[in-house]
Amino acid sequence: MERLQNQMVTWRRDFHKHPELGFLEMRTASIVAEQLEGLGFEIQLGREVMHPDFCMGKPDEKATAAHFEWAKRHGAVEKYLQHFEEGYTGVVGILDTGTPGPTVAFRVDMDALPVYESETDNHFPNRNHFRSINENMHACGHDVHTTIGLGLAAMLSEHKDELRGRIKLIFQPAEEGVRGARSMVEAGVADDVDYFIASHIGLNVPFNHFIASNNGFLASSKIDVSFKGVASHAGGHPEEGKNAMLAAASAVLNLHSIPRHADGATRINVGEIHAGSGRNIIPDSAELKVEIRGATTELNEYMKSYAEKVIEGAAIMHQVDYDITLAGEAISAKGSPELAAIMHKSAEKAGLNSELENNSAAGSEDATYFMEAVQKSGGYATYCIFGTDLAAGHHNEKFDVNEDSMMSSARVLFEAAKTLTHE
Numbered sequence: 001m002e003r004l005q006n007q008m009v010t011w012r013r014d015f016h017k018h019p020e021l022g023f024l025e026m027r028t029a030s031i032v033a034e035q036l037e038g039l040g041f042e043i044q045l046g047r048e049v050m051h052p053d054f055c056m057g058k059p060d061e062k063a064t065a066a067h068f069e070w071a072k073r074h075g076a077v078e079k080y081l082q083h084f085e086e087g088y089t090g091v092v093g094i095l096d097t098g099t100p101g102p103t104v105a106f107r108v109d110m111d112a113l114p115v116y117e118s119e120t121d122n123h124f125p126n127r128n129h130f131r132s133i134n135e136n137m138h139a140c141g142h143d144v145h146t147t148i149g150l151g152l153a154a155m156l157s158e159h160k161d162e163l164r165g166r167i168k169l170i171f172q173p174a175e176e177g178v179r180g181a182r183s184m185v186e187a188g189v190a191d192d193v194d195y196f197i198a199s200h201i202g203l204n205v206p207f208n209h210f211i212a213s214n215n216g217f218l219a220s221s222k223i224d225v226s227f228k229g230v231a232s233h234a235g236g237h238p239e240e241g242k243n244a245m246l247a248a249a250s251a252v253l254n255l256h257s258i259p260r261h262a263d264g265a266t267r268i269n270v271g272e273i274h275a276g277s278g279r280n281i282i283p284d285s286a287e288l289k290v291e292i293r294g295a296t297t298e299l300n301e302y303m304k305s306y307a308e309k310v311i312e313g314a315a316i317m318h319q320v321d322y323d324i325t326l327a328g329e330a331i332s333a334k335g336s337p338e339l340a341a342i343m344h345k346s347a348e349k350a351g352l353n354s355e356l357e358n359n360s361a362a363g364s365e366d367a368t369y370f371m372e373a374v375q376k377s378g379g380y381a382t383y384c385i386f387g388t389d390l391a392a393g394h395h396n397e398k399f400d401v402n403e404d405s406m407m408s409s410a411r412v413l414f415e416a417a418k419t420l421t422h423e
Helices: 002-017 026-038 061-073 078-084 142-158 181-186 244-255 297-317 337-349 367-376 405-420
Strands: 042-045 091-096 103-109 166-172 195-201 209-211 219-228 266-275 285-294 321-330 353-355 380-386
Touching: 002 026, 002 142, 002 405, 026 042, 026 061, 026 078, 026 091, 026 142, 026 166, 042 078, 061 078, 091 142, 103 142, 103 367, 103 405, 142 166, 142 195, 142 405, 166 181, 181 367, 195 337, 195 367, 195 405, 209 337, 219 244, 219 297, 244 266, 244 285, 244 297, 266 297, 285 297, 297 321, 337 353, 337 380, 337 405, 367 380, 380 405
Parallel strands: 103 166, 103 195, 195 380, 209 353
Antiparallel strands: 042 091, 091 166, 209 380, 219 285, 219 321, 266 285
């Protein structure tokens, strides 16, 4: 176990030092593929496990090609790298025991965030020389999740004779912005799954504590809005212009004025607005980045539909054209109590203090697409939280975890795999 613990720390620090944004996890995915195949897993890569029509907010070809070259220069495993060249960076590892039994799937995510990591002396990754080498950062623990997935793979491989059925390890791209899971579901990754477990580290759960079913995730839609008007001289001929900035400003105010709903929590936020090119020019273009959330899929749809009408109305008012692009989306889901009970006992076997269920409000997660697909087919699904000590909150430049949480997290998942494959 000490050898694996040391290996997990090495993996984690390497992933942390080389963070990659969603649909660009080429280096990370190539290393994952190499490790899984070396442990005896059948591997499925790229387009095999991702439906191109359902990738939301995917970087353009130029950004993808540039990152492919970056990955080659920074230690990607070239044997596998070609599978990810187009930005389809999902990896699935399958361990078939050769004996009858269920299919148990574990999902972990791999992507980083556009956060510039702290360079202060008291920031542990900086002090220990594994701070990010680029402008992005693992500020939400997905480097840890990937590592836990590989640690679990090592345990499963070593104890294969104690298992039955099939284990699927799903390494998902682009969880941030809830963009990557649906493409894997639409590609059929969850079609044969009887038990599905997704997990996250942190989220204000204390070190050595565990939540077997977290049900607080909100459904969410991320939309990009563009307004297109007509430029004109602001002093000479303002009447000839069609002001896209005014349309955007009107939309911002009225989006935040959407009536809330009696059936549950709703959220909306305009996080970015970009418009104009000079003080004496009627702005002919404007862009908004908006996120919408609801306690249920239905409440999210209420907010989304209302938002679309507000945006259309602002465009009509100022006589400009508009376009709405869906950049990410997640649905709501509730964990299966039967599976949560098994996870609860698995955590206690691994020595953690376990809570069966938590329904407090959280952010959003696209693992809900996997959960819904498995449950609709008669299977069971849950979302677990592993507690840890945090140096700062999620998405913060000083985010860091207690690395001692990784081995215990992998052990919980391994205990669950042993139990579930004998169900």
